[in-house]
Amino acid sequence: MECSHDFQVLRDRAISETFVRSFEAHEEIGSTNTRALELAGRRDVEHPCLVIADRQTAGRGRGANRWWSSSGSLTFSLLMRPDVERLPLARWPELSLTVGSAVCASVSSFIADGDVRLKWPNDVFLNGRKVCGILVEVPPSSTGSIVVGIGLNINNSVDHAPEELRQTAVSLCDVYGEQLSVSDVLVSVVQELERQFNWLSDDVDRVRQAWRKHDLLLGRTLTIGDERKTVTGTATGIDDDGALLLQTEAGLQRMYGGAVQSFE
Ligand code: BTN
Numbered sequence: 001m002e003c004s005h006d007f008q009v010l011r012d013r014a015i016s017e018t019f020v021r022s023f024e025a026h027e028e029i030g031s032t033n034t035r036a037l038e039l040a041g042r043r044d045v046e047h048p049c050l051v052i053a054d055r056q057t058a059g060r061g062r063g064a065n066r067w068w069s070s071s072g073s074l075t076f077s078l079l080m081r082p083d084v085e086r087l088p089l090a091r092w093p094e095l096s097l098t099v100g101s102a103v104c105a106s107v108s109s110f111i112a113d114g115d116v117r118l119k120w121p122n123d124v125f126l127n128g129r130k131v132c133g134i135l136v137e138v139p140p141s142s143t144g145s146i147v148v149g150i151g152l153n154i155n156n157s158v159d160h161a162p163e164e165l166r167q168t169a170v171s172l173c174d175v176y177g178e179q180l181s182v183s184d185v186l187v188s189v190v191q192e193l194e195r196q197f198n199w200l201s202d203d204v205d206r207v208r209q210a211w212r213k214h215d216l217l218l219g220r221t222l223t224i225g226d227e228r229k230t231v232t233g234t235a236t237g238i239d240d241d242g243a244l245l246l247q248t249e250a251g252l253q254r255m256y257g258g259a260v261q262s263f264e
Contacts, residue, residue, distance in 0.1 A: 003027045003054045004071040004155075005182060013183045014050055018190040020078070021046040030058040033135055033149035036077035040139035040147065047145070048080035050190070059151060060135060063226070063259045067133050068165055072155030072173070074182055078148045078190070079139075082197060091200070093242025093256055094207075096121045096136045098200050099148050101210040102192040103132050107152075109188060111175050117216035119260065120235075120244045124152075125216055129170035150189065155179045204240075211238050222246075222263035224255055231255070235263075 007025040014020040022045055029035055032051045039045045053075050059067035069075045082095065100122030107126060108116045117125040124132035135149040153171035161169055173179055199207040212218075217235040224231055224246065233248035243254040 002071075005052070005054050007052070009183050010052060010186060013187050014190065017187045019194045020048050020050045020190060022049040024049065024051045026051070026053040028055045028057060029053045031056055031060050031149075032075055032077040033060055033137055033147055034058075036079040036147040036149070037137060037139045039079055040145045041141045045079070048078050050076055050078055052076040052186075060149075061133050061151075062135055065133065065259075067135075067151045068161060068169070069151055069153075070156045070160060072157075072179075072182075073171070074150070074152045074154050074186060074189075076150055076186070078150075078193070079145060080148065081145050082201075091241075092136075093121065094200060094204075095146065095197075096134075097211045097238065097242050098196050098207055099134050099136060099150070099193065100124055101207065101214060102196040103134065103150065103152065103189055104214040105196070105210065106185070106188040106192045107131065107172070110172060110180060110185065114175055116214060118211060118214035119216040119263075120238060121242070126170050126172070126175055129158075129168055131170050131172065148193070152185065152189065154182055154185055208238075208240060211242075217244070217260065217263055220263045223261045224258045225261065226258055230261065231258075 011023045014023055032053050036051045056075055061067045100118045103124045104116050104118050115127050119125055122134040123130055132152040137147045139145050155173045157171050157174050158166055158169045196207055221234050233246035236245045236247050239245055243256055246253045246255055
């Protein structure tokens with residue numbers, strides 16, 4: 001199968017235009033997140049390290065989600081070490097939301113009139129459909145590193161997606177009307193990530209405004225939980241620490257985890 005990316009261009013631009021310091025490219029791999037988690041234990045890998053793949057055979061998502069990607073999509077993971085002094089991993093929900101709002105900012109810069117939303121904690125929706133999935137993980141062996149995995153539909157029109165995704169997913173090219181430069185999008189997403197992670201340490205109000213500006217769930221009735229327990233209520237916003245605020249029959253609840261199973 002032909003590779004849809006020019007890895008040399010992606011590498012050169014990532015290294016020269018962003019904070020990425022090392023780069024690994026694969027035509028095919030199980031999951032870029034799994035590979036980045038492996039690299040976290042290696043001393044010879046400079047951070048931030050970007051692992052990119054043309055195709056994933058076992059792309060992972062949050063909970064039971066899997067990630068569909070095909071030729072023309074952007075699938076990568078960034079192994080990075082946020083400044084742990086200033087940005088402790090205890091601020092996990094904020095880290096996770098910030099990745100989502102960085103992608104929102106980047107997508108908005110390409111699709112100026114698009115309705116770009118952040119579905120807590122970090123799915124990105126474009127015109128009511130999911131355009132990007134994000135999986136943030138902490139390597140078990142390495143303190144201070146995180147892996148930020150991003151799957152963004154760019155030139156893989158959902159016309160070619162499996163039937164069940166055609167109504168719920170979208171690709172940038174479906175809205176933009178023509179193909180985009182994958183390297184432009186990669187550079188923009190990584191630059192936005194760096195910018196918003198810096199806000200998280202230096203100007204936290206600014207990043208909170210960014211999550212709230214794009215909040216998809218605000219005012220909606222939703223059900224959140226896992227296979228053991230679900231909670232239904234109305235979303236009243238995102239708190240300063242990244243918790244989803246849910247007004248339920250039992251009162252206001254603060255959600256830090258769990259998948260939003262449905263919303264209306
Ligand atoms: C979700 O929608 O639940 C998250 C999907 C995250 C997919 C990306 S693609 C790159 C990286 N590698 C993976 O295996 N998953 C993430």
